[in-house]
Amino acid sequence: MQKNSTHFNHSQIAQTELHKIQKEQLNQECLSVIQECSTRLNSTFYMLERMIRIQDSLCLYVCKHNISQLSPEEWLQLKKIVTILQPFEEITRNMRDNNTSISSVIPLIHTLKYILHTEGSKQDTNEKFKSIIKCTVDHLNSKFGDLQSNNFFAIATYLDPRYKTKNFNEVVKEKIETEIMSLFDADTSKTMLIILPFL
Structure with a gap:
């Protein structure tokens, strides 16, 4: 793929x-091939997505110039790779948005893992891609698995009305509520005990 884009x-x-x-x-609309750039986030996704969009014109070009081209199976694999990479692109774009707050991090990571699990369980996902997805999820768990234990992220998510307790089990939820109450004096904590379930 890199060789084609470089050409x-x-x-x-x-x-x-x-x-x-x-x-x-x-x-069709005139679209150029995008070249992957190691210093640009999601550049591999953008390169592959563009190649799929202009697949027909690329096939005609390589046929005319007697250049080796991808097989139908390889094109299907490329589309699968793009499907796997797309949620990463969407989430990194959301994370870079000036309007995104710390409270969105846990839900976004949770959504990403859910999408990957769903993709990995599809019947048309072969063992190679299932292995890639599993490694990706394992890496996400290794890098972000302890976010729910981080008070800054957990409390921010809990207090955000868009998310509340959707991403927390009962044990974590109770721990967060305890942490929130510890931030206040005794009288205020009693009030918070009443208020928190309705937030």
């Missing part, structure tokens, strides 16, 4: 010809 990014002639195929033969 087009290093040749204006190739890029122009690809656009000509898109416009004149396929009556």
Whole structure:
């Protein structure tokens, strides 16, 4: 994939010809190949997603120039990879949004793991991709598994009306409530005991 993207990014002639195929033969929007960049977040996703979008024009181009092309099975694998990477792109975009607060981190990670588990349990997911998904989830658990034990993240999520206790089991929920009450004096804590269940 990187080789193909490099071919087009290093040749204006190739890029122009690809656009000509898109416009004149396929009556499609002219879209260029995106090259992966190791210093850009999600660049692999953007490169693969673009290649899938312009699959027809790429196939016509490589046929014309007698360049080896991907098999139907390989295209299907690429689409599966994009499906796996897409929630990461969405979540990193959300995390970088100026309006995203600390309270969104636990729910976003929870959603990401749920999506990955769902994808891994589909019948059309082969063992190779199931293994990739499992390794990814294990890595997420290793990196973010203790977020619910972090008072800053847990309390912020608990107090956010969009999330409340959706991402916490009863044990964690009680621990968070105890932590919140410890922030107040005795009289205020009694009031908080009454208020917290309704937040």
